[in-house]
Amino acid sequence: MIRVPLRPLARVIAARNQGIDPDVVDAERRAAACRLRRAEETRRAQRRLWLLSAVFVMGFGAVAGKMAVISASDVPQQEQSATADPLRAHRADIVDVNGELLATNIVTSALYVETRRMVDPEGVAIGLANIFPDLEAEALMTLFARPGNFHWIQSQVSPEQLQAVHDLGQPGVFYGPRETRVYPQGRRLGHILGGSRFEREAARAAETAGTAGVELMFNERLGDPERIDEPLRLSIDLRAQNAMRDVLAQQMERFDAIGATGILMRADNGEIVSMVSLPDFDPNDRPAPRGPDADQLFSRASQGVYELGSTFKTLTVAQSLELGLVNPETMIDTRGPLQWGRFRIRDFHNYGPELSVTEVMEHSSNIGTARIALDIGIERHQEFLRELGFFDPVEVELPESRSARPLLPPRWSDLSTMTISYGHGLAATPLHLASAYATVANGGLRVTPTLLADAAMPTEADRVISERTSGMVNRMLRAVVSDGTAGFADVEGYEVGGKTGTADKPSQGGYAEDRVIATFAAVFPASDPEYVLVVTLDEPEDRSGPVVRRTAGWTAAPTAGMIIRRVAPVLGLRPQSRQSDPEIPGMALAGGRG
Structure with missing residues (x-):
């Protein structure tokens, strides 16, 4: 049996007194209560829906934010930069x-x-x-x-x-x-x-x-x-670079040398057309600084500091000519040995009691050059070499060269002036020498070596010697090749001038007797030099004859001649007639050690 709840009696009586059917009143009451319940349930559902929507929005927002952070950031790096600079992935050629x-x-x-x-x-x-x-x-x-x-x-x-x-x-x-x-x-x-x-x-x-x-x-x-x-x-000409390296590698093997250097420079503004140092390395696979091939990283051209021998005689003679102390025909006492305290200065051969300044250059007389330097004096000699750049590292666009400071005597005496005049007692890089020869040969304006194309030309503010002195020196350099110690450097049609230099290598507080640095510094064409070439071989030995020959005249000079023969046509130099040049004696190299 189902029990039906009773309706409130007071409401029934009140409805009847008003003439209203109690059932209708009760139905309206139930309808109103139902509407209130539905409204409350609707509000509750809306609140739940908004809350659920907020949760979904927050969740998807967090996911989207994380995805944005990931897409905008790099995967963790092996090396973190100390700065916030962006990576520069590209690099100019x-x-x-x-x-x-x-x-x-x-x-x-x-x-x-x-x-x-x-x-x-x-x-x-x-x-x-x-x-x-x-x-x-x-x-x-x-x-x-x-x-x-x-x-x-x-x-x-x-x-x-x-x-x-x-x-x-x-x-x-x-x-x-x-x-x-x-x-x-x-x-x-x-x-x-x-x-x-x-x-x-x-x-x-x-x-x-x-x-x-x-x-x-x-x-x-x-x-x-x-x-x-x-x-x-860059100022480098790849064609000349390839030719020079090929020749140096060939000659280095021929003379069993431990190293070789070549620098080809424009005489007028110091642009380096070619610069080679052997042994070398492949920058695609650069050796470790302390590995077994670390010696390949050393550039003999811009970092190697050497005594460069008789190539310095050109600079000594140029200063003496500029000061008016001598002219090319001035006779110099070459009797020897030249005694200075307990030291003796000798020549490679006995050249007789006297030679002209030109002959001092041709035969590479140490005694004659030392006497010329004594007349110049210590202070003037130092100042001239300072003007030519031998007191400081070369200012070239190679960071490694900044540490290649020339080695100067701790106490510069008269003896220092004499020995430095023929290339002993002061050590510098081949790049120093190339720069000095360009200055002396181009009319007397100091140049600064550069690896950048379109370098500025020197001005009168850079003058070191006069054009007249420069011309006399160039003629002497030509005579050294045509009649002196550098006959093997001659190249038909290109009027090569230059000076040989053979320096014993330092060894245990003295000098080695069988190890030398052989250098040849050339200018061409000598009548109006456009290029300077410096070639250096480390410990070369020519064993083609009955005796071992190490001097620059037999090693560096012919190497330079081979290089000029290869690069001159590449550089656009046309060979000239040699009708005015005297015939080169067959045994010109026997005159001096150079």
């Missing part, structure tokens, strides 16, 4: 004076792993070790076990290697794009360009920075985003 490419970028890939995403670390290690010969599986496993999720594997990966990595099918192995610096000429410009490396790396880019040479000197210029499309143009 370097070209030679004719626009030939010397350094550029190519797109490659870098390989890295995220260990948290790996499924089979051991399989990854074995697979990568099989692809990259320089990697070992055990070393990779040790790397994967280190703290952190992100680890670099290879900075540069070839397309073939990248495909092999893809074929592994291993999760957790990733690659990022790179612009890798490459040097198409390889070893031929190693000491000039220097090389580069990745300085800052991220997963999607890496910033390249120079490590030495022109790359380091012009690091900011090459990485400037506003000048990326503007190549850095």
Whole structure:
């Protein structure tokens, strides 16, 4: 039996008194109560819906925010920059004076792993070790076990290697794009360009920075985003560079020398057309500074400090001519040996009681040059060499050269002046010598060596000697080749002038008897020099005859002649008639040691 709840009696009586059916009143009451319940339920549902919407909005907002942060940030880097600067992934090209490419970028890939995403670390290690010969599986496993999720594997990966990595099918192995610096000429410009490396790396880019040479000197210029499309143009002529390196390598092997240097410079403004130092290195695979091939990084041209022998006689004679102390025909006492305290200065041969200044140059007389230097005096001699740049490092665009300071005598005496006058007692780089010869040969205006094309010309403010003195010196240099110790440097049609220099190498507080630095400093054409060439061979030995010959006349001079024969046509110099030149004696080299 279902019990029906009773209606309130008071409401029934009140309805009847008003003549209203109590059932209608009760139905209206129930309808009103139902509406109130529905309204409350609607409000409750709306509140729940708004709350749920807010939760969904907050959740999806957090996810979207995290995705935005991830997309706008790099994968953790191996190297964090100390600054907030963006990575400069691009770098300007370097070209030679004719626009030939010397350094550029190519797109490659870098390989890295995220260990948290790996499924089979051991399989990854074995697979990568099989692809990259320089990697070992055990070393990779040790790397994967280190703290952190992100680890670099290879900075540069070839397309073939990248495909092999893809074929592994291993999760957790990733690659990022790179612009890798490459040097198409390889070893031929190693000491000039220097090389580069990745300085800052991220997963999607890496910033390249120079490590030495022109790359380091012009690091900011090459990485400037506003000048990326503007190549850095050097004064180097790649054709001359290739020719010089080929000749030096050939002659270095022929004379069993331990090193060789060649510098070709424009005489008028000091632009370096070619500069070679052997042994050299490939900047694409730069040796470690302390590795077994570290000696290849040393540039004999701009860093090597040597006594350069009788090539200094040209500078001594030039100063004496400028001061009016001598002229080319002045007779100089060459009786020897020249005694100075307990020291004796000798000549390679006995040249008789006296020689003219020109003959002192031709026969390379130490005694004659020492007497000329004594008349100049210590202070004037020092000042002249200072003007020519022998007291400071060479100001060339190579950071390494800044440490190559000439070695000067601790106490500059009369004896120092005499020995330095013929190239002993002061050590400098071959680049110092090339600059000095360009100054003396170009009419007397000091030049500063440069590796940049379109260098400024010197002005009268740079004058060191007069044009008249320069002309006399050039004629003497020509005589040294046509009649003196440098006959093997003569090249038909190119009027070569120059001076030989053979310096014993220092050894245990003295000088070695069988090891020399052989140097030849040349100008051509001698009547109006356009180029200066300095060639240096370290410990050369000519064993083609019955006795071993080490002097520059037999080693450096013929090497210079071979270089001029190769590069002069490349530089646009046309051979001239030699009708006015005297015949070169067959045994001209026997005159002196040089």
